[in-house]
Amino acid sequence: MHNTFEFEADSLRYEYEGVPALDGLSLRVQPGERIALLGANGSGKSTLLRLMDALHFPSAGSLRFRGAPLTETAMEDERFAIDFRRRVGLVFQNPDIQLFNPTVFDEVAFGPLQLGWPREQILDRVHATLAWIGAEHLKERAPYRLSGGEKKRVAIASVVVLDPDVLLLDEPTAALDPRSQSQVIELLESWNDGHKTIVTATHQLEILGEISGRAVVLDHGRVVADAPPDEILTNAALLESANLVHMHRHLHDGITHTHKSPFFRHEHKG
Amino acid sequence: MSGGVIARTARGFTAALGHALISERAARQPGLLQALDPRVKLVGLLALVIAAALSRRIAVVVALLALGVLLALASRLSLWSLAQRVWLVVFGFTVMIAAPALFLTPGEPWLQIAPRIAPRLAPWIPPITVQGARAATLLLVRVEAAVTLSTLLVLTTPWMHLLKALRALKFPVEAIMMLAMTHRYVVLLTETASAMFESRQSRMVGRLDPRQERRLMVNSGGVLLSKTFEMGNQVFLAMQARGFRGEVRLLDEFHMRGRDYLALCALLAAAAIAVVAGR
Numbered sequence: 001m002h003n004t005f006e007f008e009a010d011s012l013r014y015e016y017e018g019v020p021a022l023d024g025l026s027l028r029v030q031p032g033e034r035i036a037l038l039g040a041n042g043s044g045k046s047t048l049l050r051l052m053d054a055l056h057f058p059s060a061g062s063l064r065f066r067g068a069p070l071t072e073t074a075m076e077d078e079r080f081a082i083d084f085r086r087r088v089g090l091v092f093q094n095p096d097i098q099l100f101n102p103t104v105f106d107e108v109a110f111g112p113l114q115l116g117w118p119r120e121q122i123l124d125r126v127h128a129t130l131a132w133i134g135a136e137h138l139k140e141r142a143p144y145r146l147s148g149g150e151k152k153r154v155a156i157a158s159v160v161v162l163d164p165d166v167l168l169l170d171e172p173t174a175a176l177d178p179r180s181q182s183q184v185i186e187l188l189e190s191w192n193d194g195h196k197t198i199v200t201a202t203h204q205l206e207i208l209g210e211i212s213g214r215a216v217v218l219d220h221g222r223v224v225a226d227a228p229p230d231e232i233l234t235n236a237a238l239l240e241s242a243n244l245v246h247m248h249r250h251l252h253d254g255i256t257h258t259h260k261s262p263f264f265r266h267e268h269k270g
Numbered sequence: 271m272s273g274g275v276i277a278r279t280a281r282g283f284t285a286a287l288g289h290a291l292i293s294e295r296a297a298r299q300p301g302l303l304q305a306l307d308p309r310v311k312l313v314g315l316l317a318l319v320i321a322a323a324l325s326r327r328i329a330v331v332v333a334l335l336a337l338g339v340l341l342a343l344a345s346r347l348s349l350w351s352l353a354q355r356v357w358l359v360v361f362g363f364t365v366m367i368a369a370p371a372l373f374l375t376p377g378e379p380w381l382q383i384a385p386r387i388a389p390r391l392a393p394w395i396p397p398i399t400v401q402g403a404r405a406a407t408l409l410l411v412r413v414e415a416a417v418t419l420s421t422l423l424v425l426t427t428p429w430m431h432l433l434k435a436l437r438a439l440k441f442p443v444e445a446i447m448m449l450a451m452t453h454r455y456v457v458l459l460t461e462t463a464s465a466m467f468e469s470r471q472s473r474m475v476g477r478l479d480p481r482q483e484r485r486l487m488v489n490s491g492g493v494l495l496s497k498t499f500e501m502g503n504q505v506f507l508a509m510q511a512r513g514f515r516g517e518v519r520l521l522d523e524f525h526m527r528g529r530d531y532l533a534l535c536a537l538l539a540a541a542a543i544a545v546v547a548g549r
Contacts, residue, residue, distance in 0.1 A: 050507070053511055081513075082513065085512065090511045092504070114514050114519055
């Protein structure tokens with residue numbers, strides 16, 4: 001099961017009750033790449049991640065993982081499914097959805113248990129992963145009682161514990177305070193040894209440089225741009241057309257003025 | 271938080287979440303039943319429940335209920351909490367169901383309600399019969415005993431262990447999957463409902479009249495159901511994403527030890543004695 005590309009998506013189409021979420025999307029992901037999927041709400045980022053994690057399947061087009069087609073039939077093959085789940089992990093946007101076990105320890109141990117790892121290996125990996133996210137003291141706590149930042153870190157730990165080759169992240173820093181945001185980004189940087197493939201769906205432009213070496217902009221279920229982050233970030237027209245920036249109005253030294261998005265660095269003279 | 275249906279409902283959901291947490295803690299604390307293999311508890315307590323259902327003698331069923339209380343004490347469960355969450359609730363429901371039997375079961379008259387007035391003003395109210403009182407009491411203690419013993423099983427066994435024990439006893443994987451999802455779904459439903467009612471309350475001033483309250487409850491119920499259905503699907507996807515395929519897997523495998531065999535024999539013997547003595 002090996003190929004030049006981790007993922008190859010060709011003319012992918014996926015609909016929710018007749019409304020297209022992906023509309024002829026094509027994308028290649030190479031091993032070790034750090035890709036940011038950019039797009040406004042409803043652009044198809046989350047849907048693409050779910051297809052890449054074989055939770056949904058395309059209604060048209062094809063999606064391959066290391067050359068093997070990701071289809072329902074393929075996922076019914078237990079060997080293939082176990083190998084795939086071991087190699088590809090998805091962190092959901094809403095940690096409350098992902099955290100469903102009675103304790104943090106059980107939560108992190110859930111994935112390795114499902115994949116049938118030996119007991120000692122599970123214990124070692126769970127303890128090491130909890131130490132890595134700085135949450136050993138939380139291991140007996142109920143996940144739904146944690147703070148937002150803690151929940152997100154535990155959600156990441158529950159996937160990273162499997163040491164997947166590909167990590168798919170859906171809005172990993174959304175709704176987090178600035179400190180929790182930087183903790184999550186630092187965690188992801190410390191986990192990536194340069195060989196891991198990380199695909200992050202986000203609409204937060206300010207974290208783009210830290211999380212990716214390639215930015216793919218989606219709009220209405222299609223790829224509208226695919227370039228290095230710096231190139232994307234300086235293309236104001238593209239960002240505006242994809243609803244990633246907007247006209248921002250604010251007050252400086254008693255003067256109200258407007259410019260595109262607070263994200264763009266700017267200075268005021270005089 | 272003042273009174274009113276919204277506040278009461280929000281408080282109820284918060285309390286339910288608290289109970290879920292307490293149950294999970296109780297299942298992990300040291301105690302007699304907690305120390306036993308979940309399969310032993312499942313088989314043994316189920317046998318006692320069946321014995322309570324089969325027994326026709328009140329004294330025998332009361333003895334089974336007393337055994338349940340002793341087991342609860344030995345498992346360090348709070349009797350006060352059991353009384354509030356099990357005995358009083360069961361009492362209320364069962365009395366409602368059993369009340370007609372008091373009057374309608376034919377037999378020897380035992381007690382006339384309001385003896386000076388009823389025969390003249392409401393002659394259609396029959397006296398309570400000895401047989402009726404006996405049947406109602408038997409039903410009440412039977413339900414109390416069965417629910418107490420079942421509750422002991424749930425309170426002293428972590429949920430996933432219970433599911434695995436069911437699977438070990440050849441329960442179909444589809445049924446286990448449904449139970450696993452139901453548990454997740456209930457927690458999710460409770461959390462969502464709690465947040466929904468709190469947000470509703472934060473935007474309200476004063477109290478609604480009963481009609482508005484009823485309409486609000488019906489509307490909220492519909493929204494809640496569709497919301498949690500959607501979230502339930504998401505939870506299932508999240509479980510699948512980490513390799514869940516319907517089989518319950520635990521870190522600790524079940525191992526029968528000497529005390530487990532002893533406990534199993536004792537519980538089955540108690541059930542057999544209850545069935546024979548209760549004929």
